Amino acid sequence: MSFFDRYHSTRNARCNLCVGIDPTPDALAKWGLENSATGLRAFGTAILDAAAGVAAVVKPQVAYFERFGAEGYAALTDIIRDARERGFLVIADAKRGDIGSTMDAYAQGWFGSSAPMRADAVTANAYLGLGSLEPLLQRAADSGGYVFVVVRSSNPEGSSLQSLGNPPVWHHLLDDILQWSDRYDSRTVGAVVGATVPAELAQALTHLPDALFLAPGIGSQGASRDDLAGINGLDRVLVSASRSIGEKGPEVAALRQAMIGAKAA
């Protein structure tokens, strides 16, 4: 079953939590774990233990694994496999973006049965044009995967580029996503829009009526669920929380409580 269909089978009207797996140096130190690939594995396992039964979707942040090179990728590979075996949907937060056969090479890393870090969804960057992501979208469509394209990011400095022009850059990107969805497949591509910019999130949900959204920024980046109250289409929004959960570890019970809190907050 595809990411899109599995997401819809578990979603609820108000609150869909995506639990981030962000083994930052700070979190590892606080948990008493080594700042190493070994620490990454222990961190990931604890997050999965805590998320079982609480969240359907987890999102490892690839950067925290890449900083350890090959060993980090080995840890990431194991964590993703473990998560999928436990029945989680896994979004690899990789924000990859390139062109042509290079983009296709990235896609081979994450989508399809022979992908080493096979995930259910990835995040992607379209500065090189949505068309540049075509090989990724194609492999996602072929393997039941999903691509969240960064449209409006959760950081303040993101608007300096994304809001240029009238209509702004991010509206154009929504148009391009809509066009691709209408033409090829409406169950393969959605968007990342920060929970920190709820008005834009509401607009984007209207603009792309079938797409799924990933909304980071709840908790440590300053957004709360209250900011999203009243938005239509929250059943299509995966609200991701990472730092605000991780800082409650290392005890699994405390992590689980933080996840339940993130759903209710």
Next chain:
Amino acid sequence: MSFFDRYHSTRNARCNLCVGIDPTPDALAKWGLENSATGLRAFGTAILDAAAGVAAVVKPQVAYFERFGAEGYAALTDIIRDARERGFLVIADAKRGDIGSTMDAYAQGWFGSSAPMRADAVTANAYLGLGSLEPLLQRAADSGGYVFVVVRSSNPEGSSLQSLGNPPVWHHLLDDILQWSDRYDSRTVGAVVGATVPAELAQALTHLPDALFLAPGIGSQGASRDDLAGINGLDRVLVSASRSIGEKGPEVAALRQAMIGAKAA
């Protein structure tokens, strides 16, 4: 010595070649190499053997390694180390882009003495705002590294986003780069502008009078050196050729001939 200084010590007025290390499935097949991490290593070694004495800079395309996961990163790590030990400047073509401590985690993977894939320069993506790359720029500045920010890409579909607005997005990005350089360090950040858009490359060179440029697109993407003739500031442009060299392998002599050809073409 920093990337910037070493580049300037080897540059010439007309032609600075950056040899791509792009082990595509097609190239590996043509060379009779396994499409595996073992194949990647053999490919990388042959390119380095051929580039010795011909080019000062090499550029592994990270995507072709990432497709093999941890094993691919192990191969990439070895190739980068080998290249640096042989005296090449290494640009990791990673096009990473994220925010805050996530961006810093990527930076830790590539810059500084404890980075597993320590490179001399990386490519980066600023869709999340040039400000989002601050941790990467900072680590580059601290370790003598260099960051090439994708400004105007070599692919036709790139202009759909980069040319939006008036002035266009890519001009704004040049302004942001100039501002950062003026404020902090003029020897740390430059731009990627495709050789396929020579008029834009000429403008960008004028806009950023001290920055270095990486110009992909020569050869298989359709640009030639003739397209760049007459541009002022070519001593600051690294023209990168990958596919057009790789397809001449596997013999080292033939690869070297292709590299010499790419310099003269």
